[in-house]
Amino acid sequence: MFHRLSTNISRSLIRTMSTAIPVAAADAAVVPQAKAASATPSSDKKGGKKSKKQEQQFLLKTPKGTKDWSDKDMVIREGVFNSLTDLFKRHGGVTIDTPVFELREILTGKYGEDSKLIYNLEDQGGELTSLRYDLTVPFARFVASNSISSIKRFHIAKVYRRDQPAMTKGRMREFYQCDFDIAGNYDIMVPDSEILNILCEGLTGLGINDFxxxxxxxxxxxxxxxxxxxxxxxxxxxxxxxxxxxxxxxxxxxxxxxxxxxxxxxxxxxxxxxxxxxxxxxxxxxxxxxxxxxxxxxxxxxxxxxxxxxxxxxxxxxxxxxxxxxxxxxxxxxxxxxxxxxxxTEASAPPANASELKEKAQKEKASKDGEVEDASEYVGVGSIAAGGRYDNLVGMFSNGKSIPCVGISFGIERLFSIIKARAAKGLENISPTQTEVYVMAFGGGEGWNGFLKERMTVTKKLWEAGINTEYLFKSKANIRKQFDAAEKSGAKIAVILGKEEYPAGKLRIKVLGQGEDSDEGELINTDDLLSYVNQKLESFNQDGLDEISRLVKGL
Amino acid sequence: MFHRLSTNISRSLIRTMSTAIPVAAADAAVVPQAKAASATPSSDKKGGKKSKKQEQQFLLKTPKGTKDWSDKDMVIREGVFNSLTDLFKRHGGVTIDTPVFELREILTGKYGEDSKLIYNLEDQGGELTSLRYDLTVPFARFVASNSISSIKRFHIAKVYRRDQPAMTKGRMREFYQCDFDIAGNYDIMVPDSEILNILCEGLTGLGINDFxxxxxxxxxxxxxxxxxxxxxxxxxxxxxxxxxxxxxxxxxxxxxxxxxxxxxxxxxxxxxxxxxxxxxxxxxxxxxxxxxxxxxxxxxxxxxxxxxxxxxxxxxxxxxxxxxxxxxxxxxxxxxxxxxxxxxTEASAPPANASELKEKAQKEKASKDGEVEDASEYVGVGSIAAGGRYDNLVGMFSNGKSIPCVGISFGIERLFSIIKARAAKGLENISPTQTEVYVMAFGGGEGWNGFLKERMTVTKKLWEAGINTEYLFKSKANIRKQFDAAEKSGAKIAVILGKEEYPAGKLRIKVLGQGEDSDEGELINTDDLLSYVNQKLESFNQDGLDEISRLVKGL
The missing domain is CATH 3.30.930.10 (Bira Bifunctional Protein; Domain 2)
Structure with a gap:
């Protein structure tokens, strides 16, 4: 794993870019300093070849209220998804996937005052469509259009709301919902109580008990x-x-x-x-x-x-x-x-002096339109999971022949912000890669070619055995650089091709991350590589939970 | 698992719906018979309460070129994702997630003639944005905006193209890409050859060898x-x-x-x-x-x-x-x-008589604008994975300071269509649920209340032990209905609360799906439930691959 992230990603990074294409008007509320060359983007006249004469301001960021996920954050979020997926399967759930946009009329009239927050797609000829606002209305449309009489379904996917963001509180314009819904005619409150149980089991399973x-x-x-x-x-x-x-x-x-x-x-x-x-x-x-x-x-x-x-x-x-x-x-x-x-939870409520903080932010940080870009300072995380019974929604899509439904939606970004704050320490032990073996070559002197093709051959053997393996993408690489790369990759074992040893049918195996740099490792026969490596890896793999499961469960 | 899907989902299903809200103009190319009440959708005046007087035509479908995924299809697709995720991790990949839409100027000038296929979001005030067309340009933007010098990243996510769909050939307007890219300054053709190896390993890992x-x-x-x-x-x-x-x-x-x-x-x-x-x-x-x-x-x-x-x-x-x-x-x-x-692969090419079939389709199936709704009859699946080296793209976002990149993108829908066609038989053994245990109650006569609360208590115990368990959502349910539901759920074990046995501290355990309906099962102490069930489940879980892995690997 060779990547380096700048610790603080500036949300309003401006780059000067060589391009003949005028940029679109920058969102004034977001980056007041952006100088837009034109209020509307001109059409792309010719693709690849660009005049180097014109320098344009270029806005290098994700759209307002959205963000990139990477590195350890991604690993934690996947851990949360896995915990909830296991929960949903434990309760007999099946998963579905619906399009990220729906015909606009499917969403119309379902969200009350919040309807104004729906993202519309541009009318480019054809149907009028909008990004989904939640997973519930698409689910009801799915139940109706497939004439389903009963289903326990879960769906983990992104939804879209043109709301004021509070990024560090997990309130975003693009965010995940993890939904479990039960549709079907059953005895009163029986599915409802199971949904409440799922809600409690889901949160305690994530180490959240004070809700x-x-x-x-x-x-x-x-x-x-x-x-x-x-x-x-x-x-x-x-x-x-x-x-x-x-x-x-x-x-x-x-x-x-x-x-x-x-x-x-x-x-x-x-x-x-x-x-x-x-x-x-x-x-x-x-x-x-x-x-x-x-x-x-x-x-x-x-x-x-x-x-x-x-x-x-x-x-x-x-x-x-x-x-x-x-x-x-x-x-x-x-x-x-x-x-x-x-x-x-405790984090749900806004700070005690919220109105004071809001006033301050509006005075100091509001853009021309009087709105503060990010409300994180004066809002709370809000509810971390929510839902209810909706017996008539399917009927709105199926000529009144309704299927009663009840469901729960977990707010992943909000849960994530709670878990990450709690886990600050445990993060050190988390690696975003799952590399197990690093293949290296040692040598030098006359005729030394770096054994690149030989490293490729050995690596291929490990891949074919399903072992996560990397090597350095240099034809000749010095020892220090190979060990540095191995350490960054999180690999547990180094497989070393020595200039004399490898042609003699031998490989050197060294356990990494034990600080014993003087340790020369063990010399094995090349034919024994797979059995030796598999045995070593198994010995590291103590029973019980891996680091990320521990972290997500709050253990 | 209680759901039933209509075998053939009509793509042009029209529902008559009670609503005061005029529907949007239906896409004439899609459903010529749809009578739109108004050319533009009126705004939603009041949410919940609707006049029952006006009946409107209502178009119950997903947008053109998109579809719902569910049931066994979903299980197969997840199997393909898992196979590719394992592959990507085997090669040291880390995953990222970027927003589904980007600032429009990020996408401008990157796609040549295909730029016209980009979906734009409506200008609702604020920034101009578009749905991503691929995962490559967002990746380059990610690398530039986070000042990353090297990374092996994979990303499995949906992309959007306003192209003519060929649904049964896996050509869609909303579709998944599974991308692996290597960014960084390395020796010539070293990362490129690893990417080619990943391409071959990815396809053979899915049982596709004739490519x-x-x-x-x-x-x-x-x-x-x-x-x-x-x-x-x-x-x-x-x-x-x-x-x-x-x-x-x-x-x-x-x-x-x-x-x-x-x-x-x-x-x-x-x-x-x-x-x-x-x-x-x-x-x-x-x-x-x-x-x-x-x-x-x-x-x-x-x-x-x-x-x-x-x-x-x-x-x-x-x-x-x-x-x-x-x-x-x-x-x-x-x-x-x-x-x-x-x-x-063989499926990539269009049929030999493609132009003849196209002419026929245009004559018989074209709508007013002369376009055929779906091109499946006369196109091939196309390429199933593709990619290349792009050394200047990151530089377009970072003031010329470029990071060389090379990558591969797998087309999941196309791979899926090949795997599903191949797997037709094996599908019978695939269950979309992973339910292991079904809890039932047997009884009758005077004073029999159906043991609903007792079933809940026993079920809860199994959930807490991480065992996938369901029960029927009826306060009193007859034996046949409970067995039918258990069979549909795919559960392997029935835990039975007998009217006399349960109050005496006993539970009856019956192995399901063995056709021996006369078998009365075993009577155990309630305290032994977890150890007994865990032991039974383990005995079913023979070593080796599960059904879905076999199917996805083509074994």
Missing amino acids: KVKLNHRKILDGIFEACGVKEEDVRKVSSAVDKLDKAPWEAVKKEMVVEKGQPEEVADKIGEFVKVNGTIREVLEVLKASELLSTNKSAQQGIEEMGVLADYVDAFDINNFLRFDLSLARGLDYYTGLIYEAV | KVKLNHRKILDGIFEACGVKEEDVRKVSSAVDKLDKAPWEAVKKEMVVEKGQPEEVADKIGEFVKVNGTIREVLEVLKASELLSTNKSAQQGIEEMGVLADYVDAFDINNFLRFDLSLARGLDYYTGLIYEAV
Whole structure:
């Protein structure tokens, strides 16, 4: 492994580039200092040959809210994926893959106020399409278009939202979701409780134990709104105001309800009494059952009954200590119809002095349009996993013939940021390569050609045996450089072709990384190479977990 | 695993849907019968609540040239990914991940005539971006922006091209590339020969042995063009004409050169003499060395020297029998500067009567704009892996300070179509789930409650031990339904809670899939569950390869 990363990647690196092609207008909010040569990109007139006369400003970065992943970060993220994939398979899941963009009308009307965050593809003739906003709507479209009656599916893939980024908090415009959903007609709350168990098992499997899963039920919430006097057509917008209670105090939410969303003050006050309630499922159920206002509300009573059933099942799964029934949880998306939930940790909440920090950032860092480029300083990580029941979404794609669904989505970037912060120390032992053997040649003097072809032949033999092997891409290489490269590669064994030894049918084997540079290693017959190396490698491979599994599990 | 797929997914399925939102204009080329309510989509006025009065046509499909992956296809594709990932790690590769879209100017001027196939994202305020067209340009941008001096990186991800699809031939608008690239300053042809070895090892590792790797060298090709009298500024467009020689006869290519690309006929004829030459590396080198026309051409001579070095190295790797030096290979992309190659099999070429089939399709199946929706009937699979050396691409992003690169890209969908056709029989034994145990309850009569909570408790115990376990999501389920579900899940063991046995601390274990329905299984103590099940599972897990590895390797 021969690469070197600059430790701090400047997000606004500007390069001067020789090219006749005018660059596109740089995003003023991102890099105010970029001088765009033209507001629109001219078409590419001729490919390869470029005039060296014109020097252009060239913006060398990834688009806003996106980033490159590499090196140890990549290894950790893959470890998280593997942990969740094992979890999903443990629960009988099968995986699918859907296109990264969907016909635009598939996404339309599914995301409420968040619809404005959808990325559209340009109309270049043909269909109108948009990048997927989540994996749930594409899943419902998949279930409908393949006439599936039941499935447990998982899907690990990227989704896209034109939101304000907070990169170090794992809030990005391109990010992974890891989803598990159960579609099919089953007894009430049975798949729901398995999904809650998967949520808890997924997080504890990643060494995250200090989380809470906030629960609520859309039928109870809708019943409360109805009973408090909210008109049917206002329910979703009042709900989206309530959803902000984790970030704003009740007074601000109440103001939004009354001023922006036109609710009478007494309606808001009645709602306020309910949304302050939280506790164990059975504690909150007691409050709800005692409420006279809800006693005649059909929707609320149905939700209350279902939550009673759930209480029994989560007992059987022994996950009650992670759960908190919280009547202020609303979830922004339109498509939920039953149980909803989101998992939060200490890192989820914004800093205590968030509004102060935000004001400061806006004063010091905002660009012309008044927006701060990155909100990391004054926001929290947010929920690390969330989901709910959506019984009508498939029906929107299949002429009303719906398939009930319930699911959970893990936010990988947010989990990653928690795991990486925790793992800072353990990172030293992680290698991004899995190289096992490094093949070298030692020699010198007259007639020494560096044994390049011989190294290739020996290396090929190791590859054919499935052994991860590298050698230096130089025809003649000195000993020090070969050992340096071997060390960087993380190889555990050096196979050495000596100028006299190799033609005599011998190879020298040296165990690396033991600091004994004086050790000359062992001389073996070339024919014994594979059996010898395999035996050595096995002896290193102690049973138990590898480094990356330990790190991801927080052990 | 409870899902059912309709065997034939209609690509033009139309649903009537209750919604107040007018759908977008359907792509006329795709589904001419779709009646669009409006030419442009109206904005989503209010999310959840929809008027049931208006019925709209709704197009239930994935965008043109894309598809859903699921079930056994997904398992095979993952098997191919795993085989290639192991290969890449065997050669010291590290993986990276870059955003699916890049700033538009990053992609501009890199793809020659193919630039028109790039997908742009809509300008929604902010930066102008496009979906990546390959993984090579983003890799070069990554190397430049992180100031990397050397890396062996692999990247398995989707790329996007607005090309005419041929779905059953694995030519799609959204498709995976599996790339391995080596960046860094090394001795001539050393990394190149390793890449060629990776190409051969990758294909044989997938059980594909009847392939040829066509080789050529851009410096030789450019030298030939120069020596034949092509002006410097015409080289790339003449090159792109030559590139069509695998699909069209020389006469058609000559016509393109002369009529469309304005070359004198005698220039075209001279080129024709060269591009007909192919054979082993050493055979073709002999022809080139004997050419008087090339003897004074610096570019050609340099390429000839490099190919001589390569000939030695591929001997060491023993891959000569796969290689064919073919002077007609040009590769369309602008960025190649040295060795170029592509692997083809019998399936790569179009059918012998391709032009006849194309004419027929155009007559019978073309839509208004004269284009056939899918070209599968008259095109071949094309190259299944391809790549080359590109020494200047990184420099285009880093102020001329370039890092030489060479790489290979495997076309997964094309490999998949070959492997799936070959594997038709073996597919029966492949299960998309990895469920090991199915937990059931047997009972009946008075007071029988179905033991749902008890099944949950036992299942949870198995999950905690890492055992893939399912149970039926019904509070009371009859025996037959539970066995049917267990069979569908692919579980190997049934754990049965009997009405009398379970309260007495006993569980019944039955091995599934052995057709002995009369077998009553074994009665064990509940405390022995984990050790008993683990032992049983181990006894099934014979050493050697699993079914999917066998299938992917073609064994």
